[in-house]
Amino acid sequence: DAGITQSPRHKVTETGTPVTLRCHQTENHRYMYWYRQDPGHGLRLIHYSYGVKDTDKGEVSDGYSVSRSKTEDFLLTLESATSSQTSVYFCAISMSTGVPSEQYFGPGTRLTVT
Template sequence: DAGITQSPRHKVTETGTPVTLRCHQTENHRYMYWYRQDPGHGLRLIHYSYGVKDTDKGEVSDGYSVSRSKTEDFLLTLESATSSQTSVYFCAIKPRDRGINEQFFGPGTRLTVL
């Protein structure tokens, strides 16, 4: 257990509404990631962060923004949700003190956009 929590765990919203998902970690890891998992696509990187206020885009960043104002929190925002953003969203951290590049994942947030 890498001390990662995601909130909410489930959310149903309507097209056009803003949505923010939260990832919280308790172990002061520098690297944090947001992925989405969809059938036929596996996990795809949306955005990642390498420190407070330091973020970068992944392969499917369009329609998403992120913020990291504190080490422990990484927020993913859908400014205007669309049905194509219905997915399961996973947050992950990568411990920098490890000698390998493994990531630890949170439990996921299931988002449904109607």
């Protein structure tokens, strides 16, 4: 198993509060990704990182920000949580962006915004 952990694994929060999810890897992989998974949508990319302090937006980035100050940690912040952000969030890592770009996933964080 790839050494990827996510914390917390479950969180319930109220609308309007800030929330930070953490992804930690022990593989020293350069590339990290945050996805959300919702029924009928598969996984959708929120943000990704191609190195320390290098990040870029994915297809559903509104309302989210990220930071990566160390290779091993990638943080996802919901600036002001909304009910539409209730979802399961997955972090993934990849050794390269070449073809193929194989990604390895963490166990997920289930977030409920009430």
